[in-house]
Amino acid sequence: MDALLGVAVLLGSGVTAGVLFAVALSVLPALFAMETATYVYAHKLLGRNWDPTMPVVVLTSTVLALALAVLADAAPARVLFALAAVLLLGVSAVSHLCNVPINRRVKAVEDPTALPADWQDPRPVWRRWHLLRTALAVLALCLNAAAVTVL
Known part of the structure; x- marks a missing residue:
């Protein structure tokens, strides 16, 4: 069971880190x-x-890492999975509390060609928060990978 959950947590945290990394590497410069x-x-x-x-x-990856932190036999694996879960929770928190409100403000713009005079370009702030969650996701993936090797 640990091996199956290990594959699942690696898949989820890998997708998370990969998507965020791709956005940082290619999408952000384009925007x-x-x-x-x-x-x-x-x-x-x-x-x-x-x-x-x-x-x-x-969130699924976070739950899987938490489950493995409880179920894993090896103490080092439990610690690594727990730390990865905390980092993934950090990804979720940064997304929900920082990036999503900015996304909502941008989506609320009805006519992008007639922006209000007081409209401030959110790209620099959005990028800072995005880079933070990307770093958290990559670190979580590394910890999950290390934990799987000591299961």
């Missing part, structure tokens, strides 16, 4: 290169499928 109106339009399109999917992947 920064766009004019503001084009960025708002692209942002709305990009988030349509990730927003409902990624929370499920991240």
Whole structure:
């Protein structure tokens, strides 16, 4: 059972780290290169499928890591899985508390060509939060991988 859960937690945390890494590596630079109106339009399109999917992947991976932290026989594996679960919970918290509110503000823009005078470009702040959650996800994947090797 531990081996099956180990594969599942690696798959989930790998997908999480991979998606966030891909966004940091390719999507963010592309969004920064766009004019503001084009960025708002692209942002709305990009988030349509990730927003409902990624929370499920991240939270499922968190639960799997927690389960393995309880079920694993080896103490080092339990500690590594517990730390990975905390990091994945951090990914979820940063997403929910920081990136999602920014996403909602961008999605609320009705006409990207007529932005209000006080509208501030959220890309720099969004990028900082995204890079934090990417680092947390990559570290969680590394810890999960190390934990699986000592199961």
